[in-house]
Every structure is written in structure tokens, then in C-alpha cells.
Amino acid sequence: MIRFLLKGILRDRSRSLLPIIVVSLGVMITVFLQAYMDGVLGDSIEWTAQFTTGHVKVMTRAYQENMSQTPNDYALTDVDILQPQLEKDYPGLSWAPRIQFGGLLDVPDENGLTRAQGNVKGMGLELLNSSEEIERMHLNDYLSSGDFPKQAGEVLLSRELFNQMGLTLGDEVTLISSGMWGDMAMYNFKVCGTLQFGINSLDRGFMIADIEDLRLALNMENSASEILGFLKEGYYINKEAQNLSGSFNQKQTKTQDKFSLLMLPLSDMNGMQFFVAYAQQMQYLIVLVFVMAMSLVLWNAGLLGGLRRYGEFGLRLAIGENKHELYRSLMGEAVMIGLLGSIIGVAFGLLFSWLMQKYGLDIGDMLKDSTIMMPTVMRARITSTTYYIGFLPGILSTLIGAMLSGIGIYKRQTASLFKELEN
Amino acid sequence: MIVEVKHLTKKFPVGKAYFTALKDLNLSFAEAEFTGLVGPSGSGKTTLLNIIGSLDVPSEGEVIVLGKSVGRLSPPEAALLRKQELGFIFQNYNLLPVYTVFENVEFPLLLLDMPARERKKRVLESLSWLGLSDKVNSRPAQLSGGECQRVAIARAMVKRPRLVLADEPTANLDSVNSHNILQAMLKLNQELKTSFIFATHDEKVIGYLKRIIQLEDGRVAEDRLV
Ligand SMILES: Nc1ncnc2c1ncn2[C@@H]1O[C@H](COP(=O)(O)OP(=O)(O)OP(=O)(O)O)[C@@H](O)[C@H]1O
Ligand SMILES: [Mg+2]
Numbered sequence: 001m002i003r004f005l006l007k008g009i010l011r012d013r014s015r016s017l018l019p020i021i022v023v024s025l026g027v028m029i030t031v032f033l034q035a036y037m038d039g040v041l042g043d044s045i046e047w048t049a050q051f052t053t054g055h056v057k058v059m060t061r062a063y064q065e066n067m068s069q070t071p072n073d074y075a076l077t078d079v080d081i082l083q084p085q086l087e088k089d090y091p092g093l094s095w096a097p098r099i100q101f102g103g104l105l106d107v108p109d110e111n112g113l114t115r116a117q118g119n120v121k122g123m124g125l126e127l128l129n130s131s132e133e134i135e136r137m138h139l140n141d142y143l144s145s146g147d148f149p150k151q152a153g154e155v156l157l158s159r160e161l162f163n164q165m166g167l168t169l170g171d172e173v174t175l176i177s178s179g180m181w182g183d184m185a186m187y188n189f190k191v192c193g194t195l196q197f198g199i200n201s202l203d204r205g206f207m208i209a210d211i212e213d214l215r216l217a218l219n220m221e222n223s224a225s226e227i228l229g230f231l232k233e234g235y236y237i238n239k240e241a242q243n244l245s246g247s248f249n250q251k252q253t254k255t256q257d258k259f260s261l262l263m264l265p266l267s268d269m270n271g272m273q274f275f276v277a278y279a280q281q282m283q284y285l286i287v288l289v290f291v292m293a294m295s296l297v298l299w300n301a302g303l304l305g306g307l308r309r310y311g312e313f314g315l316r317l318a319i320g321e322n323k324h325e326l327y328r329s330l331m332g333e334a335v336m337i338g339l340l341g342s343i344i345g346v347a348f349g350l351l352f353s354w355l356m357q358k359y360g361l362d363i364g365d366m367l368k369d370s371t372i373m374m375p376t377v378m379r380a381r382i383t384s385t386t387y388y389i390g391f392l393p394g395i396l397s398t399l400i401g402a403m404l405s406g407i408g409i410y411k412r413q414t415a416s417l418f419k420e421l422e423n
Numbered sequence: 424m425i426v427e428v429k430h431l432t433k434k435f436p437v438g439k440a441y442f443t444a445l446k447d448l449n450l451s452f453a454e455a456e457f458t459g460l461v462g463p464s465g466s467g468k469t470t471l472l473n474i475i476g477s478l479d480v481p482s483e484g485e486v487i488v489l490g491k492s493v494g495r496l497s498p499p500e501a502a503l504l505r506k507q508e509l510g511f512i513f514q515n516y517n518l519l520p521v522y523t524v525f526e527n528v529e530f531p532l533l534l535l536d537m538p539a540r541e542r543k544k545r546v547l548e549s550l551s552w553l554g555l556s557d558k559v560n561s562r563p564a565q566l567s568g569g570e571c572q573r574v575a576i577a578r579a580m581v582k583r584p585r586l587v588l589a590d591e592p593t594a595n596l597d598s599v600n601s602h603n604i605l606q607a608m609l610k611l612n613q614e615l616k617t618s619f620i621f622a623t624h625d626e627k628v629i630g631y632l633k634r635i636i637q638l639e640d641g642r643v644a645e646d647r648l649v
Contacts, residue, residue, distance in 0.1 A: 011521040315517045319531050320506020322499045
């Protein structure tokens with residue numbers, strides 16, 4: 001019987017073509033939108049994760065309370081013990097110690113007098129021993145001249161600051177800041193390259209150097225402002241990050257202590273909570289909208305198709321089906337059409353998502369003056385959800401459409417359905 | 424008796440009143456009959472056929488088909504009766520256009536959950552009774568009117584029903600084709616002992632009938648054997 005119905009669907013274009021096109025299109029757009037939203041929202045989340053929060057972040061309680069001021073007097077100590085411990089306890093994650101700081105950058109002239117000065121924010125990362133952090137933060141994309149530090153004492157500056165202070169590559173600059181113990185810290189760097197992020201707040205004054213240099217500069221031996229954890233999946237998964245943090249924090253005793261450890265998931269930092277929730281809700285919203293819109297179209301298509309088929313229905317009643325069976329077989333047809341359309345739609349949706357994932361859409365020019373921390377290339381992201389999400393609106397909408405349009409069978413008397421045969 | 428009609432009255436609601444299409448009919452039909460309901464348009468032929476076919480129910484009285492009282496069957500029970508015991512033939516054939524001749528004839532057997540090999544045997548046999556063996560894979564649109572009606576007869580006969588109900592089966596056919604299909608049905612009536620009840624005012628059909636029931640204004644005006 002299923003084969004019989006399938007033959008009917010495939011041969012009767014007027015019955016199948018429009019619904020399959022509607023379903024395919026709707027499913028395709030759903031799939032693409034999901035991957036796109038997930039990609040763009042997800043990329044923004046990743047951007048924040050890579051630059052500031054990690055997927056989770058370990059720090060001291062006191063540091064966390066004033067996190068935006070990067071209070072290094074409350075930095076993590078004994079990192080050579082803490083980091084291996086984290087690696088052992090959470091083997092799935094990769095851990096990156098960082099130093100966040102702010103200060104004054106001073107350019108001396110040949111006599112040692114100040115030639116130019118500017119405020120900087122900066123970061124100390126592991127740059128010399130591995131390229132992991134460079135890849136993680138896609139720093140290659142932002143390098144506008146010179147090269148990454150190859151030896152101790154080298155620094156990357158943001159392009160705008162570099163130009164403003166009239167520097168050339170190889171010049172010396174002095175960082176003036178406060179050390180971990182409240183002391184005054186001064187340290188000389190050699191500029192080896194420049195970065196351009198396309199984000200005003202960063203381009204105005206930002207520096208990146210190897211973490212060991214900053215440990216020396218700020219008297220932070222064996223310390224780090226924070227240790228960022230990154231999930232092995234390569235992107236933020238809220239539930240997983242929440243669970244990790246929850247279990248980590250439960251293990252901490254002495255939680256009154258200012259220096260006791262605290263792990264936070266990304267969603268609990270930098271006002272990301274709304275953003276993360278928004279990214280999740282968006283998917284449901286897309287599916288809901290498409291289920292409703294497509295159901296409406298298919299309802300009408302079903303009504304039109306049904307009118308043409310009352311003759312067939314009457315005949316089938318005469319041959320010995322009852323109305324329930326007839327209705328059920330209409331639902332069966334709907335599921336088949338939904339499935340067929342969904343498969344086509346998912347295939348095309350995946351194709352377009354894949355293209356959008358691979359090539360992306362460059363909106364760098366539009367964001368030139370923006371202060372929002374956002375990636376400049378919009379990309380889709382295909383996840384496991386992308387594969388199945390299209391089937392929800394695809395099958396639901398054909399079913400709902402068929403259920404509504406099929407009610408007509410029940411409204412009519414058997415004999416009057418049957419009457420359609422006589423005209 | 425395979426059909427007994429006792430004090431059958433059928434009323435249709437028309438606005439606030441009723442229209443009485445059948446008035447206190449009493450009839451019975453035996454096995455292997457070849458009977459026609461004849462009479463002017465509006466006399467109630469189709470209405471009676473529909474009730475015997477369990478597609479409609481009596482307003483008063485009782486119609487018993489193969490031991491089952493049509494008015495008391497639930498819709499699924501009525502469907503089961505049609506599926507297992509009854510065959511229908513219509514004025515305009517009502518073949519399903521997207522299916523081949525074979526598939527159209529096979530359809531009633533699919534509903535009976537018959538295994539594929541048995542189905543194939545029955546369908547081919549039924550098509551050969553009606554001289555359609557060379558049209559197995561044709562679509563209805565490729566057939567003449569007479570061939571279409573023969574396919575419809577093959578479809579009605581394929582499950583070897585006890586009773587076949589045919590409403591104006593020749594209305595769309597020329598006289599050669601009308602005689603053709605009537606001879607085919609008469610042969611099946613004799614060989615398989617299937618009862619046929621026609622509704623018709625076609626003289627050609629009337630010439631083949633063995634019993635003629637004349638309806639007038641919802642009543643039996645005459646019931647005679649030929
Ligand atoms: N569903 C209905 N509602 C109201 N009246 C009906 C209905 N069905 C049939 N009738 C009426 O009942 C009467 C008998 O109809 P029926 O179709 O049985 O006639 P018939 O003998 O088959 O006529 P014809 O030879 O034209 O096919 C007609 O007057 C018709 O208008
Ligand atoms: Mg009639």
C-alpha cells in the first residue's frame with residue numbers, strides 16, 4: 001500500500017510537485033538560516049571566547065569581582081601546578097594562561113626622553129613556545145605588517161597606535177604599568193609587527209606579547225591573570241560549559257578566601273548570557289515560523305488537490321476503505337511528501353550553508369567604525385542540528401497541512417463523496 | 424437470498440422539509456441474478472443501489488446484504504462489507520488516472536492484504552476475462568471508453584464479489600461497446616455465479632436482463648422475470 005501511494009505521488013505531478021517545492025524551499029531556508037544564525041551568532045560568541053572569556057575561565061574570586069579592571073594583584077599563582085592539574089582533570093579542554101593588563105606606552109628618543117606616549121591595553125599569551133594561541137585567535141588574519149614575536153622582548157602593536165606614535169618596525173617602546181605587588185613596573189619591548197582588528201576600541205591602543213615577557217615586566221613570576229579553557233568541539237556549548245564550571249566550583253573549599261579559585265562559563269561573563277540564550281532561542285523561532293508559514297501554504301495546496309481528488313476518494317470508499325483509512329493514507333502521503341521535500345531541502349540547505357561556511361560574507365567595510373566586538377566575515381556553521389532541524393518544519397508542516405485540508409473528508413457524507421463519481 | 428429489502432423508506436432533508444426518494448420498498452435478490460432497476464430519472468434507482476451498497480443508510484425499514492443489516496453497521500463494518508463482498512461499476516468508469524490498468528485492477532486486492540503473487544495471478548486472470556491482456560501496462564488516458572469500462576469491470580470482478588452493483592454502466596458507451604461489456608458481464612454472471620444489479624434506462628441493457636424491476640416515484644411499479 002505504501003508503494004502504491006508513493007507511485008501515485010511520484011506520477012501525479014499536480015499532487016506532489018507544488019508541495020515538494022514548497023517543502024524543499026522552506027526546509028532549505030530553515031537549514032540555511034539555522035546554520036547562518038548559528039554561525040554568525042556563534043562566531044561572535046567565539047570571538048569573545050577567543051579574546052576575552054574562553055569557553056570557561058579560571059581565576060580567583062577577587063579577580064573576578066573586578067574583572068574589567070584586570071586586578072593583577074589578585075592573579076593566579078603557582079600556574080606550573082595549577083595548569084597541569086586542570087589538564088589532568090579536564091583532558092578534553094585545552095587551557096591557556098593569559099595576563100591581561102593596562103598601562104602607558106612610552107617611546108623614547110635617542111636621548112632617552114619621551115617622544116610619544118599612549119594608553120594601552122594588552123595581553124600576554126604563549127607565543128614563543130607554540131602557535132596554538134595565534135591560531136586560536138586567528139591573529140594571522142589581523143597581522144598587518146612585520147611578524148609575530150620570535151624571541152623574548154618582542155611585541156605586537158595595534159596599527160593605529162603604531163602610526164600615531166610615529167614608530168617603525170624594530171623601534172623600542174617602554175611599557176609603564178603597575179606590577180603584581182603594587183610596585184611600579186617598566187619594561188622595554190622591541191616592536192616586531194602590527195595588528196589591525198578593524199575594531200576601534202582595540203586599534204586605538206592594544207599590545208600583545210609573550211606571557212613570559214609580561215611575567216618579567218609585571219613581576220608576575222609563575223602567575224597569570226586567568227586561565228582560559230576551550231572545549232574540544234571548537235565552539236561554545238553552553239550546557240557543557242555550565243556543567244564543567246558547576247562541578248569545578250563545587251570542589252573548591254574555602255570559598256570565602258579572596259584567592260580561592262572560581263571557574264565561570266562564557267555565558268556568565270561580559271554580559272554574554274542574553275546573547276547565548278538568544279542564539280539558542282533563535283533556532284526554535286525559525287522552525288516555528290516556517291512550520292506555520294509552510295503549513296498555511298500546504299493546507300491550501302491540500303484543499304485544492306483534495307477537491308480534484310474527491311472522485312478518487314469516493315471510489316476508494318466504494319471499493320472498501322473507510323474514512324479513517326482514507327484520512328490516514330492522506331497523512332501517509334503527506335509524510336512521504338514531507339520526507340521527500342525535506343531531504344531535497346536539507347541537501348540544498350547544507351550545500352548553501354557549506355558554501356557560506358567556507359567562503360563567508362565579508363562585511364568588514366560596513367563595520368569599519370563600529371565598536372562592537374564582532375568578526376568581520378559572516379560565516380555559517382554546520383553542526384549536527386543543521387542536519388535534522390529541516391525535517392521538523394518539513395514533516396510537521398505537510399502533516400498539519402494535510403490534517404487541515406483532509407478534514408473535508410469527514411464533513412461529507414459517504415454517499416455525497418460518492419456522488420462526485422456521477423458527475 | 425443475498426439481499427433483502429424490507430419496508431425501505433429513504434428521506435433526504437431538503438431545506439426544512441424532507442424529500443422521500445424511496446417509499447416502503449420490499450424486494451429480495453437471490454444469488455446469480457442479472458437484474459435491472461429501471462425507471463425514469465429521479466425514480467430512486469441510484470438511491471436504492473447506494474443503500475444496497477452500504478454507502479448510504481435507510482431512513483426506515485431494513486436492508487440486509489449477505490446477512491448484515493446495512494443500517495446497523497458502523498462505518499468501518501460497512502467498509503469491510505464493501506471491501507470483501509461487493510463490486511461497483513460506474514457510469515464514468517472512475518479509473519485512477521495515474522495508475523496503469525494492472526494497478527487499477529490490483530487496488531481492491533491491496534486493500535484485502537493479498538500476497539503479491541496471488542494478486543498478480545488474479546489481476547491477469549480478471550483482465551483476460553475481459554479481453555484486456557494486451558493493455559496491462561496502459562494508462563487509462565490511452566484507452567477507449569469501452570476499454571475503460573472493461574477495466575472497471577475487471578476491477579469490480581477481481582476479488583470475485585458475491586454482488587456487483589452497476590449504475591448506468593453503458594451510459595457513455597456506443598452500442599457495440601455496450602453489447603461487448605454486457606456479454607462479458609453475463610458470462611461472469613453465469614460462470615462465477617455473481618449477482619448483478621443494474622440501474623439503467625438503456626434499452627440495450629434491458630435486453631440482457633433476466634429480471635426487471637420498474638421503479639416509479641420511489642415505489643416498485645413492476646417486478647417481472649424475463
Ligand atoms: N442527497 C440527496 N439530497 C436530496 N435529494 C436527493 C439526494 N439524492 C437523491 N435525491 C433525490 O432523490 C430522487 C432519486 O434520486 P436518484 O439519484 O436515486 O434517481 P435515479 O433514479 O438514479 O435518477 P437518474 O436516472 O437520473 O440517475 C431524486 O429526486 C433526487 O433529486
Ligand atoms: Mg441515478
